[in-house]
Amino acid sequence: MCDVEPRKYAYIPLLLNPVFPGEPSAASILLEMHHQLSLETSPRVRKRQPCKVQGCGQISIRYGLCSGHGGRYVCKMDGCDKLVTKEGVCTAHGGRYYCIVQGCTKQRLKSGLCFAHGGVSYCSVPGCNKTRQKRGLCKSHGGVAYCKIEGCSKVSNAKGLCRDHGGVTYCRSPGCQNLTQRGGLCRKHGGFSYCQVPTCNKGSIKGGFCRAHGHDHDGNATSPR
Structure with a gap:
């Protein structure tokens, strides 16, 4: 002073x-x-700097690195390295935003809506009504990410790697070596959900339905597109 x-x-x-x-x-x-x-x-205004990894044009998030190079915010739960989605935790640990439709407890995807209520984005190829996966395209039109190991043409499963090169995640239940199914858990420890059709005991794949009942549901429902 x-x-x-x-x-x-x-x-x-x-x-x-x-x-x-x-x-x-x-x-x-x-x-x-x-x-x-x-x-x-006056306090200094923080400028967004590019990632310090040579050749990377992404904006840095933390430690001078972008999300892809380690500068990401991870879940605060012990032993969890997933990205934060809400209130310092990942989706598996409760960091979810739910559908805005009254009475719906499903996770929102787009425009505040879950998959069942129209919160989906479709493939950008004209005439295609499949949901997009990557780069605005569905899997059939190239909207997939491939294994980052040089010479490998398989689709990546986790961490940018295919299953053969270690792209797998294991159940977060202590002592369990089973592969995860849903929410960071294997099928045995609750990482599994059943089809919404009361008489069906198959696992749900998308929209809360199994493969067989999912096609029936899509055919009977009015497309939100």
Whole structure:
């Protein structure tokens, strides 16, 4: 405070002494001094810097790195390395946003709606009514991500890798080595949901229905597109 306070009154000599012709006016000098003082005393504005990994053009998030290179915010639960979605936790640990339709407890996907209520995006190829996966395309039209191992043409499953190259995730239940099915859990520990049709005991695939009843549901329902 001692260093800044005297500078507030540095304009007094300018008011007492006239400015000679050809020199800047007292008003312009005062404005410049005020601008410089505000820059020194105001908090610095954080600028978004690009990722420091050479050749990467993504915006850095943390530690000077983008999400893909390790600068991401991860779930605060011990042992979980999934991305944060809400309130510091991932989707599997409760960081979910639910459908805005009254009475619906499903996770929202788009425009505040779940899959069943129209919260889906379709393939950008004209005439295709399949849901898009990546780059605005469905799987049939190339909307898939491939394994990042050089020379591998298989579809990635997790962490940018196919199953053969380690792209698998295991159940988060302590001591379990089974592969995850849903919510970070294997089928044995609850990572499984059944078809919504009361008489069906098959697992749900999309929209809460199994493969057989999902086609029937899509055919009877009015497309939200």
